[in-house]
Every structure is written in structure tokens, then in C-alpha cells.
Amino acid sequence: MIALEANVAVTASAVSVPPRETVKPQVRRRLLTWQDIVALATFMIAAFLLTAPLWLNLDHELRDDPQDQAFFEWMLAHGARVLTDGAYPFFSDRLNYPDGVNMMANTSVLAVSLPLTPITLLFGPHVAFNVFLAGALSLTGASWYLVLSRRFVASRAAAWVGALVCTYAPSMVSHAGGHPNIVSQFLVPLIIWRTLELRVRGHAVRNGLILAGLLVWQAFINLEVLFMTAVGLGVFCAVMAVVRRRSHRGEVLPFLRALGITAITTLAVLAYPLSVQFFGPQAYHGLAEFVRGFGADLASFTAYSRHSVAGDPATAALLTQNPAEENAFFGWGLIVLFFGLLLWLRRSAAVLVLGAIAILFAAMSLGPTIVLNGVDTEVPGIWAFLHHLPVLNSAVPTRWAMAIAPIVGIVLALGCQRAADTMRTQPAARGPVRVAMITAVAMALVPLIPRPLATVPMEPVPEFVTSGAWRAYLDDRHTMVALPLPDSSYPDPLRWTAYTGHDMRIAGAYALLPNQNPQDPSDRTAMFSPPWRPTSGLISSIRQGNPVPEITDERREMALADLRFWKAGVVVLTPQNRDIEMLRAMSDLLGFRPTWIGGAWVWDVRALVDDPDAVLTSDS
16 A cells, blocks of 8 residues: 555655655555455445436436437447447448448447447347446446555545545436446546556556556547546646656656557557547537537536435526536535645645646636526636637537546545544544544535436337337338437437347437538538438427428428438337327328337338339329
8 A cells, every 4th residue: 555645646646745644655455355345335336226216117217318328228239239240330320321420429338338248138228228327337436446545545434435426426426317428437547547657667668558558448438538537637747747846856757758658559549440530421520519618607516416415406407508417516515625625735736736627627617608607697718718629629618527526536535544644643633633524524425415316217119119020111221210300309219229239220310410501511510410301300390399381292302302311111100299290291291191010100111212203292
């Protein structure tokens, strides 16, 4: 166990602290003790308590973000298809046919979907999603605990408290409601640790290659988390190199040498996947302007998330864009404790740098203009000068607040360690210090205890799909068109094709796709659905409650053109809101009524699509 001289938390260069902060070096513990096993078990238990509604009701889905759950179930099926069928991993035409979807630009989570293939094949992508989510939380907690307890603090209790905050902070619980890729942060503490090891002399190749392997692994889970980790570590390393330039002269060159090996190896491995992401088919150039404006409300930092026991959904709704993006809800207790610990540990340069990085991330998270209690103050934030830059134009600003949680957890672990050291070296202060620390931690963390994830009944996959009846209409030349086409408000068809192991291709998608604006061909910013087409726009408008327009021959002509573009073999409508209006509109467009098969209305349109001379008129 390294001494508290490594009291640097995420430090890429361990800071030398005053003698009163150090403890005698101990033999590094390599085996798990019963305390470790209990600590690790708590993270697993917490993960399953949080996700219990999904496990107890396998016919339910996440209430706050069902579209992303369906999306990741589709991605899990894609990973299984890559292994079983040898499918190309970085692009797929199973979704959004015929244009397809760029997997690298859409968080394909290949580093998770490939290992989970046996579960996906045996139990289906819906169960595999539950395993993904619960496993991500469990592994993240375990990873933080082991790295903190083995490398940065001597106290297991301190490591446990810090790991709890890193894993179950309100931002993590918020993203657990639909973004398992973001809560899969089990590699982050390992990346931090191995970055610190780059400064060790004589092991440049080994340390560089180990870190490169972790970076590549994380790149195939979530690049956004990797980018934020890299920015934080980069700032920390640069500042600490200056602070320690005299006391640790021999660290910079070994660090840079090993970092060079890391960079060369990582870029060599990721060069092709990243080229597909940024320059391949269906690549986009930055997020839409409105997404780049998603900043954290300044008031949200001291508020409590709706996912915490002390939170109020109505209050939280005023301070954030949606329930899955409550990134900054630390609450007054934790904010006061964090800054109190910065003051108490102020003689540690590393701790002060961590505090500065947290403030920097908080400022970046506010977005282009600062919003306070839901009111735009029109005061520009630093993000106003950054969000047009390459790479940063693909970041959601509010998520920089999410990157503060690990910093808070690390500083809290160091503070608990400092309290433990004080109690050991100053017996007379043991009682007051213990009471003060336990009280402060409890007041900060108890209100943040997460509620179990909210779920709602899931629309079942129709029997038309589960029975295989769809195979009579689709082949390699035809695809399914669902009404309405899948988007963020209707992701169900993604789950249908995932259920079939991607044997079924569908038109439309809920995915990040490039804009195709004929008035501005240079605009390639990301959209969350395919470009508008007459038929998809018509059906979507009807589903949203608008009246059914007059079905003219011109509309029929456009509908036939759309079906041919999609290479449709069958059009399918399941019972849902406004289904009768959509059924009548589609029947009027096609000139014939559908057949009820396996819980769905089905229009066989192969004859229309395959016959170049076919036309649709009111007399059809």
C-alpha cells in the first residue's frame, strides 16, 4: 500500500505532502481481504437494488429514456451479429435502410456487446441490456474501490466512501436511466492509475502499452467519457509538472517517453475506426446547434436530483433538459463538504489542482449562456468560445458536470484518509474528528441516496415478428417499413429487429445521422432521425395529433417513391395512439386495406415496389 505521500487522488504526478499528511509505507496488499469482499459486494448489491425494477419486471422498460434502451438493445444485437455472422462492425444497413448507420459515430459499445454475445443469444437483447447496466455499475464501483484502496489511500473505508460517490453520484444514477455506455466507467480509474505510472523510469514500453490498451478499450465503450478523462488528466499533469519541476526533476522525460508510446499505439489501433467515424458513410460533423446549447442550470449544482431521495421531480424538471441529463445535482451538503475538504487539504497541491479542474468543468458545463433557475441570463459562458471547435462541437456541455463526480469522490476519499490519520496520530482528537467527519459525510451523502430506476410496461414485440411471419414478406431485397417510422418518440421497431438478431432490416432509425438539407448541402450536423421524407412526415404528423390531410394522387406518387427508396416489402402498423387514423391514411395512399396478422396490420407492397410501371391513383 502506497503511503499518503501519493495523496494525489487522480494525480498523474503524485504530490509530495507535508510530513503530517504522510503515513509510513506499508506492504502493498495484493490479495482481497474480507473487508474488500464486503466492500465489493456492496457495489453489486447497490447496482441490483437500483436496477431491481428491470429484473423483477422483464416486460418493463425504463420510463425516462425508453428510446435509448431500445437503441442499446439494438446495439447488443449488432455485436452478437458481428461475432456470429462476421458482420462488418463499424457500419450497418439493418437500420435506416438503405442509407444505414455509422456504428462508430453512434456509440456502438462493441467492447461490451461482443463479450455479452452469449447472453444476448441465450436470453435476448432485453435481458442483455439489464446485464449491461447492472454490470457497468458493479464493475465501476469495484474498479474505483480497488484503485483508490491500492494506490491512493490507506483506509479501506475512505476508498469505499470515495468509490460510492464516483459510482452512484446523481449524475451516474441519472444516466443509468438509459445510458449504460456512460455509466460504464470501470476503466476510468485504471486509466488514471496507469497514467500516473508513466512517470516511473525504466518501464516506458510496458507502461505505455498498458495505458494504450485501456484507452482503446474505453474508445469502444464511450469516447465522450474518454475525452473528458483525457482533458482532466491533461490539465492535471501539465499543472503538476510545473508545480513539481524542482522537487521531481526526473519525472517529466520518462512520462513523456511512455506517453509517446501510448499515443503512437493508440492512434495506430484506432486510426481506421476513427476514420470511419469522421469520414465514413453516414458520418456527421458536430451535434445540432440546439444540443450544443444544452447547459447545466447554475442552480442545479446545489439542488437535488429527482433520482435522489431528497429530490423533487417538479423542481428538478425546471433545472434540466430531461431526466437523463441531471448531471450537476450535487446538493448543498456535498458542495459545502467538497469545498471544506479543499480548504482542509489546501497544503496538497494535487488537491487544489483537482478543485480547480472541478471548477473548470463546472464552468464548461454551463453551456454558451448561463442559465439560473430556468432563466437565461444572457451572460456568455466559456463554452460560447469552445463549442464550435472540432471534437468539442460533438460534446454536450451539461455532461462536463458529470465529470466532476469522480473528482469529488477522490477528494472525499482523501479527506476521510486525512481524518483517519488525524485520529491515529492525535488520540485526544479522535472522538471529535470521528463525529465531525461521519456527520459531514452523512449530511452530504444521505440525501443523495438513489431511488430505484422507474420503469413502465413495455410494448411487446408483435407476434408478427416473434412468430417469424415477417419472413414471408422480406428477403435480401426488401425491408420493413413500420408506421410511424422509428424515431425518438417511437423506438419499438429497433427492438423488433434486435429480437430477430438483425435478420430483419427496417427503414428509419433512432440514431445520430447527418443532416441532408438540400438548401445547405454543406450542413452535416447530426440529427436524431433520418432526413424527412413525405410519407414519414405525414404519418408522424398524424400520430402527433394533427388532422389527416386530403390524400391526393400527388401524395400517392410521393408515397410510392418513398416505398421504392426504402425497398419496402411490407408496411406494418401495431395498435397504438392514433392507429386508426394512420391506418386509414396509409390505406388511402396505397389503395387497399391491410391484413391483420400476428397482432399487426400488414400491407404487402412488394408488387408495387418491384414493378417499375406500377402507379398509385385514387382508382387503384
